[in-house]
Amino acid sequence: MSKPKQVTIVEVAKAAGVSIATVSNVLNRGGIRSSKETIRKVELAAEALGYRRNTMAAGLSRNKTYEIGLIVPGLTSYYGQLAEHLQIEAHQAGYHLSVFSSGGFDPDIERRNLEVLLQRRVDGLICHGLAMGIESTRSIVNSGTPLVLINGWNWPEDISIGSVNLGFAEASKQSCRVLADRGCEAIYYIGSKRSKAIDEQRRIGIEHGIQQYASHLFHEIIDFHGMDVEATLQALLARHTKPIGVIAFDDHIAFRLLSGANKLDIRIPDQLRIIGINNDYIAQQSYPGISSWDIPYTYQARMAIHKLLAKFGNQPIEDMEVREIEVPLTFIERETTHS
Amino acid sequence: MSKPKQVTIVEVAKAAGVSIATVSNVLNRGGIRSSKETIRKVELAAEALGYRRNTMAAGLSRNKTYEIGLIVPGLTSYYGQLAEHLQIEAHQAGYHLSVFSSGGFDPDIERRNLEVLLQRRVDGLICHGLAMGIESTRSIVNSGTPLVLINGWNWPEDISIGSVNLGFAEASKQSCRVLADRGCEAIYYIGSKRSKAIDEQRRIGIEHGIQQYASHLFHEIIDFHGMDVEATLQALLARHTKPIGVIAFDDHIAFRLLSGANKLDIRIPDQLRIIGINNDYIAQQSYPGISSWDIPYTYQARMAIHKLLAKFGNQPIEDMEVREIEVPLTFIERETTHS
DNA sequence: CTGTTAGCGCCTTCAC
DNA sequence: GTGAAGGCGCTAACAG
Numbered sequence: 001m002s003k004p005k006q007v008t009i010v011e012v013a014k015a016a017g018v019s020i021a022t023v024s025n026v027l028n029r030g031g032i033r034s035s036k037e038t039i040r041k042v043e044l045a046a047e048a049l050g051y052r053r054n055t056m057a058a059g060l061s062r063n064k065t066y067e068i069g070l071i072v073p074g075l076t077s078y079y080g081q082l083a084e085h086l087q088i089e090a091h092q093a094g095y096h097l098s099v100f101s102s103g104g105f106d107p108d109i110e111r112r113n114l115e116v117l118l119q120r121r122v123d124g125l126i127c128h129g130l131a132m133g134i135e136s137t138r139s140i141v142n143s144g145t146p147l148v149l150i151n152g153w154n155w156p157e158d159i160s161i162g163s164v165n166l167g168f169a170e171a172s173k174q175s176c177r178v179l180a181d182r183g184c185e186a187i188y189y190i191g192s193k194r195s196k197a198i199d200e201q202r203r204i205g206i207e208h209g210i211q212q213y214a215s216h217l218f219h220e221i222i223d224f225h226g227m228d229v230e231a232t233l234q235a236l237l238a239r240h241t242k243p244i245g246v247i248a249f250d251d252h253i254a255f256r257l258l259s260g261a262n263k264l265d266i267r268i269p270d271q272l273r274i275i276g277i278n279n280d281y282i283a284q285q286s287y288p289g290i291s292s293w294d295i296p297y298t299y300q301a302r303m304a305i306h307k308l309l310a311k312f313g314n315q316p317i318e319d320m321e322v323r324e325i326e327v328p329l330t331f332i333e334r335e336t337t338h339s
Numbered sequence: 340m341s342k343p344k345q346v347t348i349v350e351v352a353k354a355a356g357v358s359i360a361t362v363s364n365v366l367n368r369g370g371i372r373s374s375k376e377t378i379r380k381v382e383l384a385a386e387a388l389g390y391r392r393n394t395m396a397a398g399l400s401r402n403k404t405y406e407i408g409l410i411v412p413g414l415t416s417y418y419g420q421l422a423e424h425l426q427i428e429a430h431q432a433g434y435h436l437s438v439f440s441s442g443g444f445d446p447d448i449e450r451r452n453l454e455v456l457l458q459r460r461v462d463g464l465i466c467h468g469l470a471m472g473i474e475s476t477r478s479i480v481n482s483g484t485p486l487v488l489i490n491g492w493n494w495p496e497d498i499s500i501g502s503v504n505l506g507f508a509e510a511s512k513q514s515c516r517v518l519a520d521r522g523c524e525a526i527y528y529i530g531s532k533r534s535k536a537i538d539e540q541r542r543i544g545i546e547h548g549i550q551q552y553a554s555h556l557f558h559e560i561i562d563f564h565g566m567d568v569e570a571t572l573q574a575l576l577a578r579h580t581k582p583i584g585v586i587a588f589d590d591h592i593a594f595r596l597l598s599g600a601n602k603l604d605i606r607i608p609d610q611l612r613i614i615g616i617n618n619d620y621i622a623q624q625s626y627p628g629i630s631s632w633d634i635p636y637t638y639q640a641r642m643a644i645h646k647l648l649a650k651f652g653n654q655p656i657e658d659m660e661v662r663e664i665e666v667p668l669t670f671i672e673r674e675t676t677h678s
Numbered sequence: 679c680t681g682t683t684a685g686c687g688c689c690t691t692c693a694c
Numbered sequence: 695g696t697g698a699a700g701g702c703g704c705t706a707a708c709a710g
Contacts, residue, residue, distance in 0.1 A: 121345070
């Protein structure tokens with residue numbers, strides 16, 4: 001069952017008593033002006049017939065789609081927010097953003113989504129991280145479609161035209177400082193190896209932070225995956241007499257730790273201090289509130305879109321000189337680090 | 340700056356030494372068989388040249404896009420999950436799903452998204468609720484594009500071909516029962532008028548629940564918007580001696596209540612019992628864990644896609660007889676109702 | 679089985 | 695300022 005036939009410019013032209021070229025001119029606000037009279041006639045006819053321009057035909061004929069594709073690993077918390085903000089920014093720039101999730105970090109789904117987007121001939125691509133390997137990505141993306149990465153550290157220049165990265169390393173580093181300042185006796189980082197590149201940034205920051213602010217303190221890196229929250233908390237606490245500081249991979253993990261601590265009647269922040277990342281709803285609304293790092297979504301989204309537009313040639317070229325933009329996070333202190 | 344020219348079937352045909360029709364047959368048309376030999380030649384040539392079919396041209400020519408548009412009010416928690424599952428189901432059916440968020444329940448953004456999708460000539464539309472009014476929706480959607488609603492109760496038949504609704508009313512009703520069974524002295528529903536239709540379903544359920552299971556209990560409906568959580572909790576508790584039961588609009592609100600209660604040292608479930616809806620991460624991981632209703636995302640997504648496919652004529656028609664499918668939720672009991 | 683030939687709906691020169 | 699004509703890349707008959 002195919003779709004009912006839709007109104008085309010041919011019919012609008014007929015109804016308005018002009019040629020299809022004129023209709024096209026009037027409707028697309030092109031550089032070409034028409035007489036007030038024709039404009040009115042055409043708009044009236046279009047309105048009356050319920051004309052709706054066919055994007056495929058337009059795109060095909062002018063070799064430009066005004067569509068940007070977004071691939072993110074999921075649509076929860078951070079990624080969902082990011083997608084929403086990107087959609088808004090894209091729209092303001094006259095583009096529209098099609099969102100695709102690659103279900104976790106599944107390279108196959110990612111490849112498929114990429115393929116779909118390229119077949120649609122999107123004008124540009126925004127990807128968060130990238131689960132596929134470098135070679136694999138290169139072979140697909142080297143079609144000339146501009147690609148900007150979000151939180152994609154160290155990708156070769158022939159693949160991406162640059163990236164917009166959150167300052168996780170710096171945030172993690174400063175987290176160490178906060179915990180040291182607050183008198184913690186030890187600093188633990190609970191990471192998530194699953195999210196490779198992102199976890200790595202945290203580690204880099206932690207390493208620097210320890211070195212610079214807490215070299216005298218005990219410290220350790222633990223992976224959250226497969227960890228028994230309660231047992232771990234008890235074990236860690238048993239080792240120390242003064243409060244210990246924990247930097248969590250993100251607010252979700254911080255929250256798990258918090259729940260575990262509540263259950264075990266561990267006093268916060270007397271015995272345990274926690275810092276998360278993302279400043280999710282969860283961190284804001286829990287009790288005690290979780291100290292966390294806020295993400296400037298709007299700014300990040302705007303930067304990403306601008307980078308793409310610059311590549312399209314619609315924007316001043318200045319931004320292009322900086323390949324990797326670092327977006328700084330803001331520390332929001334709450335009760336898990338502060339009494 | 341327009342895109343670099345991409346490879347077309349013309350070039351593939353030339354390279355393979357066959358006609359463009361043959362290339363088209365081999366590459367994208369299953370129905371027509373070709374000799375092993377030509378197939379090999381064509382596939383080789385396509386591969387070598389890096390051919391990628393142009394979706395716009397294909398769609399234009401066959402008047403079918405294999406694209407489904409999704410419009411949801413946001414991409415967080417429930418909506419994000421839903422979108423992901425719909426994407427998976429759509430893919431399994433050979434379609435792809437473009438996700439759009441209408442930022443909260445903004446009718447203007449919704450209208451714009453709808454317009455974009457219709458201009459793309461999507462084969463079908465899935466919308467969650469619908470912020471626009473009936474008339475407004477009708478005038479846009481009466482283009483012949485099939486529309487299935489998710490959680491859209493009572494929309495006229497000429498607009499949607501049916502809807503897939505979560506059984507919020509029944510869940511709310513049963514929540515009353517649970518709270519009554521657990522010996523609560525009063526039942527409060529903390530709703531969210533902002534989410535009109537959804538809140539209304541909860542209310543309907545609550546009303547029935549009270550009537551059937553708790554007519555002897557004190558009960559009241561409160562709107563969360565603008566409410567002072569701690570003050571309210573104290574006021575409510577002051578009224579009663581036995582535990583009170585609270586049904587929250589969703590897990591987010593349940594969580595806020597829980598945090599407030601923790602802060603005020605209100606004992607759970609001794610003094611206060613809470614039931615949420617959605618079974619979010621937040622409900623699963625908080626302490627005490629929040630009793631909640633689990634949503635069968637996969638089932639709901641599958642039903643929605645099937646309804647659409649049926650309309651396309653690819654599927655048996657049987658499902659179509661039921662206009663509104665109700666998807667039942669499952670109660671997950673945790674510590675907020677149970678000691 | 680393969681090739682020829684029309685479109686699909688729109689945009690874009692280029693004459694008028 | 696307006697119209698005629700030639701594509702854009704692909705598919706769908708229909709011949710051969």
